[in-house]
Amino acid sequence: MQIAATTRISTLIKENPAAIDAIASISSHFEKLRNPFLRKVLASRVTIADAARIGGCRVEQFYEKLVPLGFTVGSATAPAFAKPKPVATAPEPVELPENGLVELDVRVDIAAGNDPFRKIMKAVEELEEEHTLVLINTFEPTPLLTILQKRGFNYHVVEKEEKLVYTYFWHKTALAAAPETSAPLNTSFDIIQTSFADNIRQVDVRHLEMPQPMVTILSELATLPAGTALHVKHRRVPQYLLPQLQERGFLIAIKEVSPSETDLLIYR
Structure with missing residues (x-):
């Protein structure tokens, strides 16, 4: 199978389950792939480039681990391995209000194998314009960043320590209407x-x-x-x-x- 920076992690695992161990060996950030629930939540939404950014490593490190498993690197990407471009860009949290922090800790949900998405979105919908949601998690919630950025939120991710990540979400101006893909009546x-x-x-x-x-x-x-x-x-x-x-x-x-x-x- 030919791969590139845009190849999703789930595609690699489906092609060859040994990719789980190979990717986990690159960085401790990727140990969560061994958890079946986290693998379902993240692998289908994260590309090699996304994972490289999250793990603070290079795309070529993935290629080095995956090629021995039978994967081939696309000719368009083989000559050079540039630093991956972030999926979404968030400004420094200069607009964060000093007061009104609303904390939501979903670590227990994750540990129990429960998807906290609905709980998070409920907290987002109830968030007052002058408040900031602080999501406490064990990893950077990459898919969620894109979703909420498109809904009119800024964000800032802080890794307090290994497996302890604080993600701050606050309104750019006011909570935007649902994105263009939202449901008509x-x-x-x-x-x-x-x-x-x-x-x-x-x-x-x-x-x-x-x-x-x-x-x-x-x-x-x-x-x-x-x-x-x-x-x-x-x-x-x-x-x-x-x-x-x-x-x-x-x-x-x-x-x-x-x-x-x-x-x-x-x-x-």
Whole structure:
């Protein structure tokens, strides 16, 4: 398999599970890949370049560990290994208010194998404009940084010690409306669905475990013909998928059918 800085860690592991040990040997930051839950949460959303930035290492160190496992480096990236470009850039926290810090410690959730995403987003939604959310975690929450930056937040990450990371989130001005990929009203879903008539591809991911729903959806979109929409049957609104769709130029309409069933209509 040919790899590059943009290759996702989950793709490497799926191709060859030995990649877990190889990557973990690069830095103690990557030991969390041995935890099945953290692997599900992070590996599908983090590229080699992202991981290199988090671990404070070089992309070529990943190549050196992965090539002996049968991976090959793309010719476009083989001649030189530049320092990876950060996924998102955050300013120093000069705008942080001196008072009004709201702490949210999710280390217990992570240790118990529970995804704290909903708890974090609830805290974000309830955050007053003059307050700052302090997320206490065991690692840098890379996917969350991108999501909240697009929702109008600045952030600053401080590694207090190994496996103790404080991430500060505060409003740039006021809490922005949901990103462009956010769901239109249910009535809009029906109108958009009608407009595509028979040009709709169906996929049901309700029976899949994380991260397979997002992997399946992105795979379907990669071969989606022009003028066709993808109708997805899902168990919930896939929050981590929304910024991925925005980056790829897709729009999404969402219709919550029941507490355990959500319809998604994804289109260009």
